[in-house]
Amino acid sequence: MSTHLTSKSAATTESGDGHTHTSSYLPLRSVMLNSGYSIPVIAYGTGTAQAWTDTSGPVATALKSGLVHLDTAWHYKNHKSTAEGIRRSGLAREQVFVTTKGGSFDDAPEEGDVRRWLEESLKDLGLDYVDLYLIHAEFHVESVVDSWKAMEQIQRDGLARSIGISNFSTKSLQSILDNCTIKPAVNQIEFHPYALPTYLPTLLPLCKEHDILIQSYAPLMSVVRHPGGPVDSTVDKVRTERGLGETAGQILLQWSQQITGGVVVTTTTKPERMAEQIKPFLSDSSLPPLSDQHLTEIDAAGAAGPYRHWGVNWPYFSGRMAWFMLTKRHQTQGEGGIDVAPEGASWRNKPETRHDLAIVASS
Numbered sequence: 001m002s003t004h005l006t007s008k009s010a011a012t013t014e015s016g017d018g019h020t021h022t023s024s025y026l027p028l029r030s031v032m033l034n035s036g037y038s039i040p041v042i043a044y045g046t047g048t049a050q051a052w053t054d055t056s057g058p059v060a061t062a063l064k065s066g067l068v069h070l071d072t073a074w075h076y077k078n079h080k081s082t083a084e085g086i087r088r089s090g091l092a093r094e095q096v097f098v099t100t101k102g103g104s105f106d107d108a109p110e111e112g113d114v115r116r117w118l119e120e121s122l123k124d125l126g127l128d129y130v131d132l133y134l135i136h137a138e139f140h141v142e143s144v145v146d147s148w149k150a151m152e153q154i155q156r157d158g159l160a161r162s163i164g165i166s167n168f169s170t171k172s173l174q175s176i177l178d179n180c181t182i183k184p185a186v187n188q189i190e191f192h193p194y195a196l197p198t199y200l201p202t203l204l205p206l207c208k209e210h211d212i213l214i215q216s217y218a219p220l221m222s223v224v225r226h227p228g229g230p231v232d233s234t235v236d237k238v239r240t241e242r243g244l245g246e247t248a249g250q251i252l253l254q255w256s257q258q259i260t261g262g263v264v265v266t267t268t269t270k271p272e273r274m275a276e277q278i279k280p281f282l283s284d285s286s287l288p289p290l291s292d293q294h295l296t297e298i299d300a301a302g303a304a305g306p307y308r309h310w311g312v313n314w315p316y317f318s319g320r321m322a323w324f325m326l327t328k329r330h331q332t333q334g335e336g337g338i339d340v341a342p343e344g345a346s347w348r349n350k351p352e353t354r355h356d357l358a359i360v361a362s363s
């Protein structure tokens, strides 16, 4: 169907930027980045509920269960415990795909320095390179174009095998593309059925045109934070019709991966859910992909209203950062950039309990 990006097939071996390496992150399926490196199609996140916590136990359990792609960030302040989790897993460096993101709420945007954030991250992770390094959000840096030039140098220097962006608006991505030597390999964005309509007009086509892979974060949004909406009943119908005993979470993860042809970034602290999350993405998975019909039905349920959970109307964006975002970067509803929840998103906005806000504050 027209909204779906082209699926990429699993890679076996390849070389990128002069490196020769194995591309297999078994037991997971992988797809190819425009940098020439392959990337497992599911990542285990150490953010949101796990940010600012000791992640060593969950990370070790996730890695041992086969979730060999980690998504972390300078801002999560848990690189040291993530490193401890990798050590405890017993896996070799090349068996684990490590993504981290640069961006700090401790620094004003004009002090934002992608190189410094990465050097600090590598030190805490105990690594000499990461597989993928992203700018966490455009509002962390003063100049998107200058910061991207620093990202390119980071890749040339071998500190990151691939580089990319997260939470960027179409406009800022376009300004990088107009000025870059190396294109972003990845755009990590909030992606779930309710968010799909936000990206359809321009962001997804632009990423597709430049072979920029989408990483979907918060793919379980409809069941985790906004239950009771139209996506739930459609996902239940799909589960029943498939008759494979899948959970709603498994259907949603497959939907995001198939719509984008990219990577899903999710998480759990529960070993039984790790097994659940990994199952559709095993290279020898017995679960067939969702049919076009089922994908389309979930798309339609999500289109009950374009809505993204993270926005500048959250209390978390306060003070200097809010001023910067509102005056300098985010006067418009950005596609992919942090934006404002639309009028009428009432049922979706409701569960803003203290607990939920704490989660948002740590995302």
Ligand SMILES: NC(=O)c1ccc[n+]([C@@H]2O[C@H](COP(=O)([O-])OP(=O)(O)OC[C@H]3O[C@@H](n4cnc5c(N)ncnc54)[C@H](OP(=O)(O)O)[C@@H]3O)[C@@H](O)[C@H]2O)c1
Binding pocket: 044, 045, 046, 047, 048, 049, 071, 072, 136, 166, 167, 188, 189, 217, 218, 219, 220, 221, 223, 224, 247, 248, 249, 250, 265, 266, 267, 268, 269, 270, 273, 363
């Ligand atoms: N780039 C960015 O700005 C950005 C922003 C947000 C997140 N991220 C990344 O994306 C990762 C995932 O994001 P997220 O945690 O916000 O969203 P998510 O993957 O949609 O939700 C994961 C949360 O849902 C719970 N959960 C898992 N499976 C479930 C199920 N079947 N039913 C109900 N609850 C379930 C988990 O808690 P339990 O432990 O109870 O299972 C976990 O806390 C983060 O860890 C982070 O790495 C990036």
